[in-house]
Amino acid sequence: MSDIDFDEGDDDFLYDESGEDYLDESGEDYLDELDFTEIIQEKQERKKYEVEYKVYSIEEIEDFQNKEIEHVANIIGCFKEHAATLLRHFKWNKERLIELYMDRTEEVTKEAGVIVDAQKLPKLIKVEDFCCDICCDSGDDIESLALSCGHRFCKDCYSQYLTQKIKVEGECRNIQCPSDACNIIVDENTIKMLVSEDTYHRYTSLLIRTYVDDNIFLHWCPAPNCEYAVECKIHDSDLQRLVPTVKCKCGHQFCFGCGLPDHQPCICSLVAKWLNKCRDDSETANWISVNTKECPKCKASIEKNGGCNHMTCKKCKNEFCWVCMGPWSEHGNQWYTCNRFEEKTSVDARDSQSRSRAKLERYLHYYNRYANHEQSAKLDTELYEKTERKMERMQKSSELSWIEVQFLKEAVETVVQCRNTLKWTYSFAFYLQKDNQTTLFEDNQRDLEMAVEQLSELLEEEIKPNRIAELKQRVVDKSIYVKHRREILLEDTAQGLKESRWVFIDP
Ligand SMILES: [Zn+2]
Ligand SMILES: [Zn+2]
Ligand SMILES: [Zn+2]
Ligand SMILES: [Zn+2]
Ligand SMILES: [Zn+2]
Ligand SMILES: [Zn+2]
Incomplete structure (x- = not known):
């Protein structure tokens, strides 16, 4: 998995948790100078048991993705949708994507399920002597579609297949041609054409979420129904030396390392061991419910x-x-x-x-x-x-x-x-x-x-x-x-x- 560095230019769209709103809209200081120095001091004196992190809303994450997409679309000269699919395929490793794309465009686009040439976009058409492999309907008057692989299915079967993938299985990036063992990715345009507006909306919101899933420095807040994501630049190897407790904007305090509720000062690996032990020995230790x-x-x-x-x-x-x-x-x-x-x-x-x-x-x-x-x-x-x-x-x-x-x-x-x-x-x-x-x-x-x-x-x-x-x-x-x-x-x-x-x- 690639490490994506946020350090560059992230300040223009993301603001530090503690750094927001020191100035009001008009730009006037509403805090006097003394307060301001205090805040800066407080920021510098992070406690030894605290880690640096930022909390992002889903809109902020979407914004960031859009900027990256635009950038790539400009460089390689393609539609934004295509740039987006390519970036997701490369887990947002922009440099690697551009390098490989320039080298072997054909292969890269095929792997990612992108069809850059508008002439080659899959279309719904009627073909002679068509027979759908899924529902076995046949005739000349049936609308059908095939990706570049040529596996052709009727419109209804295709829609049903895509809706199932998106709505039930929560898939988005890796939806493949319905034919067995064919790994051609269904492109965004085709999906838009074949599913309901509601399903398409779900599809795009799932796509936005993959950004967090693909990034090792970003985690969703585990609180139920919370939509914030937390960014913390901690590697797995750091977890032996620190306990990265973070606090989401929803108020939930959790460990960035393992996702469990805050467990300072115990490190993640010991917490996991301990909880396992308590589970195994629960018989011996269930006295605690006693209140008298x-x-x-x-x-x-x-x-x-x-x-x-x-x-x-x-x-x-x-x-x-x-x-x-x-x-x-x-x-x-x-x-x-x-x-x-x-x-x-x-x-x-x-x-x-x-x-x-x-x-x-x-x-x-x-x-x-x-x-x-x-x-x-x-x-x-x-x-x-x-x-x-x-x-x-x-x-x-x-x-x-x-x-x-x-x-x-x-x-x-x-x-x-x-x-x-x-x-x-x-x-x-x-x-x-x-x-x-x-x-x-x-x-x-x-x-x-x-x-x-x-x-x-x-x-x-x-x-x-x-x-x-x-x-x-x-x-x-x-x-x-x-x-x-x-x-x-x-x-x-x-x-x-x-x-x-x-x-x-x-x-
Ligand atoms: Zn069919
Ligand atoms: Zn196929
Ligand atoms: Zn939260
Ligand atoms: Zn932990
Ligand atoms: Zn005692
Ligand atoms: Zn007594």
Whole structure:
């Protein structure tokens, strides 16, 4: 597959995501100079875990194609439709197309299904003693058509065949002559002549889409019904060293490398391995759906209804951690190891049964924390939705304005994003070899985790209208801190990937 370079001249039709609209139509600065410098600075200081990318609408992609088509049509002196078919055949490698076209025009056009000579365009005609190979109708009065290969079929069969290819099979570029084993491509003109307007429209929109499919640096946003495409100049070989998270204009955040939802800081290959493992071991690990546990002290049953993992028993007031069931008071301590897995140096490590038990224990440690964050993020969101409904009711009975409680929405988004990051740190850690670097990583993981639990806990607090300002202050302060902790963790893991500092194992 050819690499198409966008660097040249793409600025005249595509604009940078963050660079648009700094000036208004009249060309006047509506931002003062200071703001502008800040924006430029921000742009230059891309974080280590971020990649450069652009989001394009389907119209922008169409525009770009049209410019390329026009260019080629001018150079080789042909109709735009033909230039388009040739370009698609050559997967938009303009240089190669022009070179080969100049060299051996006949062959190239035939392969691509282009008929440059208007005299040779397939026409619907009536021929004597015609018999259609598909429907077996025969007679002198039947309209039929043949491509340059001479395989002739009746108009109805041809239309039906093309409509099936376009509408049902979603084909466009490679529709071949209906005759078995004939690989002559049906040209655009013929298709236009034989199918309904609606089908032809579908055909052209499919053609536009092939541009993205053919380009390794362009991917469609995987969100359902989203029509944007993202461009990111990442090669497969880069995926061992970075996680290319991109955000579409529709809001969906995904990995450009594998198309899955954002999985920072875990690299694609480990994500794939991990998800496979979880699928295979789902039996062993399906405990997570459990939403009630016993208080480790008084054995009273405790239900979890928010995301926060700091639990307080209603009966005996015991405070404990939902994940490890250990005392909460110790969780902030440097030496406490809720997130860390302590390898047991067992005496009978050589016997295979205890070895596999140790292996399972290790996996469950990481899986439980991975799954718990996923679950907690769901509960955080649910709790917020409940709060939102409550706020709506409160608004009616007090002078509380909706704007005043927007901070809650933002805080929930932060918590959910950080839980997603934490979730993937556990899959990352599962494949990480234990050494000094790992300890540092686990410290960062613990610090983020503690901060997230604190913010998550704030979100569970009862909202009293007269104390909203105070709650807001605490939530906003904590959110800033949490985001900062996430950044530290992601910066360090990204830097480690760049330096090949992490050693991965196959546990
Ligand atoms: Zn027929
Ligand atoms: Zn044929
Ligand atoms: Zn999208
Ligand atoms: Zn990925
Ligand atoms: Zn209790
Ligand atoms: Zn714990």
